Amino acid sequence: MKKFKATVLAAVFAAGMMSALACAEETETEVTTEAVSVAAESGTESQVASKDEMAPVEDIVTEDMTPVYADSLVDGVYSIKVDSSSSMFSIEECELTVADGKMTAVMTMGGTGYLYLYMGTGEEAVAASEEEYIPFVETEDGKHTFEVPVEALDMGVDCAAFSKKKEKWYDRTLVFRADSLPQEAFAEGTITSLEDLNLEDGSYQIEVGLEGGSGRATVESPATLTVADGKATATIIWSSNSYDYMIVNDEKLEPVTMEEHSTFEIPVTGFDWKMPVVADTIAMSTPHEIEYTLYFDSSTIEKAE
Numbered sequence: 001m002k003k004f005k006a007t008v009l010a011a012v013f014a015a016g017m018m019s020a021l022a023c024a025e026e027t028e029t030e031v032t033t034e035a036v037s038v039a040a041e042s043g044t045e046s047q048v049a050s051k052d053e054m055a056p057v058e059d060i061v062t063e064d065m066t067p068v069y070a071d072s073l074v075d076g077v078y079s080i081k082v083d084s085s086s087s088m089f090s091i092e093e094c095e096l097t098v099a100d101g102k103m104t105a106v107m108t109m110g111g112t113g114y115l116y117l118y119m120g121t122g123e124e125a126v127a128a129s130e131e132e133y134i135p136f137v138e139t140e141d142g143k144h145t146f147e148v149p150v151e152a153l154d155m156g157v158d159c160a161a162f163s164k165k166k167e168k169w170y171d172r173t174l175v176f177r178a179d180s181l182p183q184e185a186f187a188e189g190t191i192t193s194l195e196d197l198n199l200e201d202g203s204y205q206i207e208v209g210l211e212g213g214s215g216r217a218t219v220e221s222p223a224t225l226t227v228a229d230g231k232a233t234a235t236i237i238w239s240s241n242s243y244d245y246m247i248v249n250d251e252k253l254e255p256v257t258m259e260e261h262s263t264f265e266i267p268v269t270g271f272d273w274k275m276p277v278v279a280d281t282i283a284m285s286t287p288h289e290i291e292y293t294l295y296f297d298s299s300t301i302e303k304a305e
Contacts, residue, residue: 048123048126048169049122049166049171053168054170055088058085058086061156061173062211067153067155069151070101070102070103072187073181073185074098074184074187076185077095078095078098078181078182078185079096079180080095080096080180080181081094081176081177082105082175083174083177085173085174089114089159089170091107092109093107094106096176103150104149105148105176106145107145107147108139108143108144112136112144113163114144114146114161114162114163115162116134116146116162117133117134118162120160121160122168122170123169125169126169134146150176153175153178154178155175156175157173158172159173160172179274179275179293186273191270193270193271194227194231194232195230196271199227199232201227201228201229202226202227203226203303204227204302205223205225205302205303205304206296206297206298206302208222208234208297209221210293210294211293212290212291212292212293213291213292217290219237219239219294220236220238220239220261223235232267233267236264236265236294237261237263238261239261241259241262243264243282244262246277247277247279248275249269268296271296271298272297274293274294275294276291276292277291277293277294
């Protein structure tokens with residue numbers, strides 16, 4: 001039977017769980033998934049938090065998301081960003097492992113309020129076998145980590161988290177972001193290269209899509225694409241003149257002009273994927289770097305007139 005330790009504050013599991021646990025003061029207690037099974041018999045509804053009991057839910061899944069599966073990635077271990085639908089489920093860092101056609105992730109949490117996870121909804125967690133619960137592992141510095149299977153990146157994943165304090169399952173949605181991986185993490189053929197396009201040196205037009213930030217910023221599309229000496233460069237024209245530099249592929253780039261619009265000439269490291277970039281804005285009280293992605297659609301390339 002799976003066991004894991006947790007600090008229990010004043011009768012951690014009440015009612016249905018009292019047959020499995022008994023504690024009156026703050027003590028370090030052995031908690032088992034059997035306790036959850038006993039408590040579940042008291043009713044599914046009481047074990048799943050209602051919408052009124054949850055913090056505001058953020059919609060982190062967009063219509064244009066295309067799932068990225070393990071076969072599109074190179075086996076390895078990568079740092080990856082994870083979006084959460086709830087501010088109460090904070091993931092400080094995450095390590096993604098790709099191996100043998102499967103993906104797993106170790107998430108380091110921003111707090112210690114959850115005893116275990118279930119990859120599904122809260123209702124499914126209550127009905128599930130106890131062997132399917134994922135207990136936390138405590139690190140040397142007291143952080144809680146959970147190792148979870150990952151079906152795909154850039155796809156909403158249901159994750160139920162059991163609250164130590166509230167004694168209920170809380171429904172969360174997670175998105176493991178493919179755009180936070182380095183380009184070398186993608187398998188050959190996943191990202192369209194300049195060589196794949198077989199373009200002659202010259203000037204072209206290409207549709208470009210922008211994501212990230214607050215959603216208010218835009219870039220001019222189509223953009224000018226210049227091909228020369230085996231490299232592709234795009235002219236990115238922002239909707240404002242508040243961007244004083246960009247970072248692309250770890251290279252800091254200064255603007256060509258900031259008069260009416262901030263305009264940059266940036267290298268295009270690949271087509272038909274969400275290329276991560278950073279743009280620094282001076283529109284706020286202090287300069288602020290913002291993460292974006294640019295999607296250069298190779299199917300729209302046309303020779304410039």
